Amino acid sequence: KLGTYNPLLPKDSEERVKMDLERVQYWLGKGAEPTDRVSRMLEAAGVVAKKDRANLKKGVPGKKATERAKEKAAKAAEAAEAAAAPAEEAAAE
Numbered sequence: 048k049l050g051t052y053n054p055l056l057p058k059d060s061e062e063r064v065k066m067d068l069e070r071v072q073y074w075l076g077k078g079a080e081p082t083d084r085v086s087r088m089l090e091a092a093g094v095v096a097k098k099d100r101a102n103l104k105k106g107v108p109g110k111k112a113t114e115r116a117k118e119k120a121a122k123a124a125e126a127a128e129a130a131a132a133p134a135e136e137a138a139a140e
Contacts, residue, residue: 049074052088064088 050066057063071094075081081089089095108116 064092066092066094068092068094 048067049070050064052064053062066088071089075095081095086095086098090097
């Protein structure tokens with residue numbers, strides 16, 4: 048038994064996650080690989096270095112959204128040019 052976890056306690060409670068850090072380091076030294084959730088708990092305790100997670104594509108807009116954004120930008124540019132052209136003609140007169 049390396050520790051206990053009680054999700055019913057508040058996140059800032061010291062009793063929420065209890066670990067025998069000496070045994071954890073022993074098993075990690077033997078080649079044990081923690082699950083993602085346990086790895087996050089070990090990172091919070093400062094036992095292992097924080098890993099970079101691959102959530103890179105989560106916030107990237109899809110194909111349709113990018114196409115719509117390009118169309119909207121093109122229409123806005125055309126409208127700005129159309130508005131600027133009559134103003135220039137009026138200033139020239």
